[in-house]
Amino acid sequence: MKSLLDESKYALSGKFVLAILIAPLIVAALFGYMFKNGQINEAPMAVVDEDNSLYSQQFIDKVNASQYLNVVDVFHEAIPPEKLMANEKYMVVMYLPRGMEQYRFQGKQINIGLLIDNSMPSAIGNIRSGMQELITIENTTLSVGKLKVMGLGDDAAMGIASPLSLQQRLLFNPTSDFIGFMVIGFVNVAALGITAIAGASIVPRLRVEGRLEEALRSPIGLWSRVLPYAVISCISLMLAFGLLKQLGGLRFVGNPLEFLVPLLLYTLTVTLLGMVVGWTAADPSKVALRTYAIVYPSFMLSGVQVATIIFPGPIQAVSNMLPLTWLFKFIRGIGYRGGALEYFARELGVFIVMIGVMSLAVGLLTMWETRRVKVNSTVGEVAA
Numbered sequence: 001m002k003s004l005l006d007e008s009k010y011a012l013s014g015k016f017v018l019a020i021l022i023a024p025l026i027v028a029a030l031f032g033y034m035f036k037n038g039q040i041n042e043a044p045m046a047v048v049d050e051d052n053s054l055y056s057q058q059f060i061d062k063v064n065a066s067q068y069l070n071v072v073d074v075f076h077e078a079i080p081p082e083k084l085m086a087n088e089k090y091m092v093v094m095y096l097p098r099g100m101e102q103y104r105f106q107g108k109q110i111n112i113g114l115l116i117d118n119s120m121p122s123a124i125g126n127i128r129s130g131m132q133e134l135i136t137i138e139n140t141t142l143s144v145g146k147l148k149v150m151g152l153g154d155d156a157a158m159g160i161a162s163p164l165s166l167q168q169r170l171l172f173n174p175t176s177d178f179i180g181f182m183v184i185g186f187v188n189v190a191a192l193g194i195t196a197i198a199g200a201s202i203v204p205r206l207r208v209e210g211r212l213e214e215a216l217r218s219p220i221g222l223w224s225r226v227l228p229y230a231v232i233s234c235i236s237l238m239l240a241f242g243l244l245k246q247l248g249g250l251r252f253v254g255n256p257l258e259f260l261v262p263l264l265l266y267t268l269t270v271t272l273l274g275m276v277v278g279w280t281a282a283d284p285s286k287v288a289l290r291t292y293a294i295v296y297p298s299f300m301l302s303g304v305q306v307a308t309i310i311f312p313g314p315i316q317a318v319s320n321m322l323p324l325t326w327l328f329k330f331i332r333g334i335g336y337r338g339g340a341l342e343y344f345a346r347e348l349g350v351f352i353v354m355i356g357v358m359s360l361a362v363g364l365l366t367m368w369e370t371r372r373v374k375v376n377s378t379v380g381e382v383a384a
Helices: 002-013 016-034 054-065 081-085 100-106 125-149 154-159 179-200 202-209 212-216 219-247 256-278 284-301 313-319 323-336 341-383
Strands: 043-049 069-075 092-096 110-117 164-171
Touching: 043 054, 054 069, 054 092, 054 100, 054 125, 069 125, 081 092, 081 110, 081 164, 100 110, 110 125, 125 164, 179 202, 179 219, 179 256, 179 284, 179 323, 202 212, 202 219, 202 256, 202 284, 212 219, 212 341, 219 256, 219 341, 256 284, 256 323, 256 341, 284 313, 284 323, 323 341
Parallel strands: 043 069, 043 092, 110 164
Antiparallel strands: 092 110
């Protein structure tokens, strides 16, 4: 009984009560807000309208009116879906055939192609059901209209053949296997944590070894200390992708040499970010906890589990600040869709901007640390 009272007193006097009361509330509020939509609405769609007729335009308007789809662009010439979907501007591509309006008046079947990016299978359920529902409604409307012209009742509509036929194809992960999104996600999160810790440990290690003051004299030399970790991490991830391709059947159809460019930019970004986060730690043993601020948000918000489009706007903005979010865009765009590096100028620019911002932060921290060392030296001389 005495032990119980003693431990109860300790628990009530410490931070446990505050933590256990506040932490679940914060997590509940954050995750409740993140997943409040529960489904993807307004999925970006491209339409290839080879008919370019009044009826095809009316049909596009009906598709755009669906809560699940947002027609972003309409093209009037055939474009390969891999090119349209490479950098994730569109999740769906719909093809309307030439002669669509003529087939409608002739009562012939109209085959509508629907190509869906299945690299994130959890994101497409509503897209498929929404389009199927739209086709059903359109067919019913056309059938009822024909029957009324023929002088028949609405009940006979079921006897008329449906003029619209939806031909669906799932691209880039037709079997919806877990290797391409779940496994690859865990691999990258694990590598992210190790790489961030390595970068975060550089300055604290130099401080403990008494070599930081010397390193501060060459800011470029201090910055370059992240390069070995970035290169080794890049090589490690490429080996991991190769192993998954050989043993797990990972679908990687892109050019590996082109993929090395964004991968190296990504690992360099992470190591610099780690250096900034761990800069003020007293010793290397203190940096692991700090890197949780990088790893945990990356695991939840970068697209490992669910497509980022499901998040509310502010959460998507936070997601776009995470390096891992942009790496997944390259994994899916170059690796799964086989897109050429030239399609990703914007995404490469994001990594370059991130590296620039982190380099600026390292420079400012170098100036601050240099000033602090000088102040401490002056105080020591005065005291002596």
